[in-house]
Amino acid sequence: MSSENEEGERSAGVQPEQLALIRDSVRKAKVPRAKPRTWRGAALAGSLPVARVVVDKGVLHLDRYFDYAVPEELDAQAQPGVRVRVRFGAGTRNVRDGRREGGGLVDGFLVERVAESDYTGPLAALAQVVSPERVLDEELLGLARAVADRYAGSLADVLQLAVPPRHARAEGLPSPPPTAARPEPDPGSWRRYARGPEFLAALAAGGAPRAVWTALPGPLWAEEIARAVQATLASGRGALVVVPAGRPAARVDAALRALLGEGQHALLTADAGQERRYREWLAVRRGAVRAVVGTRAAMFAPVRKLGLVVVWDDGDPGHADENAPFPHVREVLELRASRDKCAFLLGGWSCTVEGAQLVESGWAAPLAADREQVRAAAPLVRTVGDGDLARDEAARAARLPSLAWQIARDGLRRGPVLVQVPRRGYVPRLACERCREPARCRHCAGPLEARDAGPLVCGWCGRDEAAWHCPECGGFRLRAQVVGARRTAEELGRAFPAVPVRTSGREQVLDTVGPAPALVVSTPGAEPVAEGGYAAALLLDGWAMLGRPDLRAGEDALRRWIGAAALVRDQGEGGTVVVVAEPTLRPVQALVRWDPAGHAVRELAERAELGFPPVSRMASVTGTPEALTEFLGQAHLPPDAEVLGPVPVPAVEPGRPRRPGDAPPGERWERVLVRVPPGSGAALARALKTAQAARMARGLGAQQAVRVRIDPADIG
DNA sequence: AGCACGCCGACT
């Protein structure tokens, strides 16, 4: 793997869209606050003098409530749900009155007022009620608890993601009054789906239908989501839409505005800045706004009387939170749908294996257009295999097969042509050019990786390999690196000198392009929308997309191809797509037939057979070999758990930002995967959390640290 | 992770 991040969407300049309520950044941003008064000798509240508090400490062995005494003066403000500050940590015990002093002040939430504590020691007093705003209601608390349990994490960590940092000024402003009545919902383009109008009618009638929706290609999806929201609002309930990035959020935002008018919904994205973010969130919390669209942190938005949750494009890595305990939007919204008994809509142009599983298990119903509709709405897809490319001398030189060349030239007469190239550094697994045998380290069999310059480097042990040759066929040429978007643009510019070439990628994402002929070179996830649709698209270097050593490589490649191809005109208007990839491969065939759901179903069957997620639940545990042995020895894993590994954790190459799960610099870490059959996921999470908490309490956390992660993303 | 407690060695 190169020094670049492999996530296309994230690199497409959308990262700032995502909320990053990282503990550290919050801490850094913390302004020094006035010292609260001490409550020594103060009278306590007359009734329910004990407050149960969740302290903002993410560590697992502190993941429970702590009781504090409520001074009389704080009695009125100290209501369930408010933010409080308390003294926490080993403090000096004052012998005179038995109360505790000292210990640091930490933030927390008051979750409950009770008559007495079951703690036998003397209670410390609440130091301060930060504000009377009740930000954490029972619903959100319950959801956060469920998410923490699901991911073997702590409640405090989840609350950190779920409740945005306070901004006093935003709290002072009154939220606008609740919204007025809305027009009768109309199914609109949902009529394109056989059961679309039925789904909307169920929403409008207050029902809780659950659907996995394979959206037809084209731009109508945002409006269709808005219509689903509108139908839900008409039933007197609220709705929540979570999309993977700022651009799709803006599209749904615009669609909602067009359909509902101003002020009827909130847009929750991270680029808004703290004050606006908190103000919008409060408007939702206070019930002034009943519909929400946002990026992943919005998955916790405290929508009142939630009637519908929507996830768009759940395969996008932007839906996976980057902070402990790494909850995934789809999973969290599934939990919300189950807990709140509300409707659930999982939509996308493509379909994930998890989506297929929701249908297969009967939890959700499929919502798709019939084949005829799909064929009419999709572009014509043609393939150029690797072999064809190799035989095509001219093409190999120009890196553009003649078919692609023709289609581009033809398309450029009628409008813009999209060229999708994988991100440079997207190809982690090098292979022999002749026989395709993966290039492996001669010492440890790890995958060899190419750096910008210099010799090959082993991704596992870090050794240089200066003189690689293929052990199978004796070849000594490796398959070329992916050519980046910029160089592709230069090459194409020379090939089509009369046509403007534009690029969209990590540094600069184009949002839209006009209908005039142009070549638009883009990395996956950064494709601009073309006014009137692209005349054609070329999907280059398919082998690189498919060759990643990742369980999701096929699914991901298909999702990214479909993401580009869905921007192309339908075949009635001459829209054509060329994909340069082996035509026999399953994802390629699925693209040609435009059958992402079928692809997901077949993937699911294969995963079931191999015992892979999401059919079984997996957790990864990483740490030094000694720490792993110790941890696994102590943990009471469920009897049906299977431990796979350990295998070495790939080294963190210099320059790449460190991610959770990476070994600290200089340490050799290993990873095991723990697998349980369906139904034992909760037991697995519980066991891992208990074991982790126990060793933290024993102080093993620092030097003998292990990291636990449920549903790890990268199991190759 | 902090932070205070406790039980050893070196110093006035």
Add this chain to the structure above:
DNA sequence: GTCGGCGTGCTC
């Protein structure tokens, strides 16, 4: 005697 080393355990 008493100051302070950091190993160990707890946080209402």
